[in-house]
Amino acid sequence: LDVNSFLKHDVFGRYIIKVLDASYIMQLKEAHQSFVLDGFKNVSDAFGGHLLSDWEKDRELQFVDHNNHKKELPQSLSFDMRGFLQTTPDLLFPKAARTEANLETINYLGSLYAIDVVTMRKFVGKSTRFQEGTLDIQKLERLISGYIDQHKTATKSQYDQDSYLFFSAQQQGKPLGVRDKKTIAFLYEHYDFEQVVQNQLIEFVLQRFKGSFTKALVEQIADSWVRANIRSEADVKKHLSYTSPKATVVETPAYMESPAPQQKEDEKQRLALLKKLKKGDK
Numbered sequence: 001l002d003v004n005s006f007l008k009h010d011v012f013g014r015y016i017i018k019v020l021d022a023s024y025i026m027q028l029k030e031a032h033q034s035f036v037l038d039g040f041k042n043v044s045d046a047f048g049g050h051l052l053s054d055w056e057k058d059r060e061l062q063f064v065d066h067n068n069h070k071k072e073l074p075q076s077l078s079f080d081m082r083g084f085l086q087t088t089p090d091l092l093f094p095k096a097a098r099t100e101a102n103l104e105t106i107n108y109l110g111s112l113y114a115i116d117v118v119t120m121r122k123f124v125g126k127s128t129r130f131q132e133g134t135l136d137i138q139k140l141e142r143l144i145s146g147y148i149d150q151h152k153t154a155t156k157s158q159y160d161q162d163s164y165l166f167f168s169a170q171q172q173g174k175p176l177g178v179r180d181k182k183t184i185a186f187l188y189e190h191y192d193f194e195q196v197v198q199n200q201l202i203e204f205v206l207q208r209f210k211g212s213f214t215k216a217l218v219e220q221i222a223d224s225w226v227r228a229n230i231r232s233e234a235d236v237k238k239h240l241s242y243t244s245p246k247a248t249v250v251e252t253p254a255y256m257e258s259p260a261p262q263q264k265e266d267e268k269q270r271l272a273l274l275k276k277l278k279k280g281d282k
Helices: 003-008 010-019 022-031 049-056 057-068 081-089 098-111 115-127 137-155 162-169 179-190 195-208 214-225 232-242 261-279
Strands: none
Touching: 003 010, 003 162, 003 214, 081 098, 081 115, 081 232, 098 115, 098 162, 115 137, 162 179, 162 195, 179 195, 195 214
C-alpha cells in the first residue's frame, strides 16, 4: 500500500488516528499528495559512461573506509536504541530527522526516564514534522515529562519506581551522570533484589556516605545485604534497625550536678563586689 491508501484503509487508518495527532496525519497527506504530471517535458538524461573513466579504486576504498569508521553513537544503558530504530518506520520517523543529535537526545531521554520502545515511538511520531524532516525536541520533552508526572501520580510508593528515576528524584531531578547510570546498571545485572529493596539500598548508600555513590561502595553494601538474606522491605527495616548506631548517653558526674556550698558563697561575694564597682562605691 502507498501512504494515501494506508491512511484511507479501514483498519490501518483507524489505528494511525489513535496513535498520531490529527495535525501529523495532515502533514503526511500533504507530503504524499499525488499530482498528475501532464504537459511536462521529460528532461532526465541517461547515465554517461564516460564518467567511469574518472573512477579510481584507491579513492573508492578510501571513501568506504571513512564511512565504516564513523564515530558510533553512545549506547544507552537502559533504552533499546537499536530496537527503536529497527521497529520505527520511516512513515513515523523519516530518515531526514534521524540526525546524530536527535538520536542522542532520544537515547538520553529514554535512558534517563526508562521509556520503553513502544512509548518512545509514539512520542517521537507525535513530535516529528514530516514535511520539514525535523524533530521537535521541546515537544518530545513535554510529552515525556507529562508521561512521567502521570506515572509518578499513579505510583503507590516512591520505592516502586525504576532505580534511574528514583536516583534522579534523590538529587532533586538532576540528570544522572554516566558513572551513576553504570553503577545502577551494575545493580540490575549482578543482583536479584526486588525493586523496593534495590531503591532502599541506593537511598541507604547516599545517606550513609553523604551523597557518594561509587561502584565499590554499592557493591560492598549489596554484598552485605545478600549475606544478610535481605529480600523484602521488612527485612530492610529490620536490618537497618540493628546496624543503626545507638545514641550514647553520657551521665553527668555527681559533683557537677549542683555547686558546693563554698562555691555558692564565693559566687555571692563576686556578684556583690561587681555591683559596687558598677555604682562607683569604694
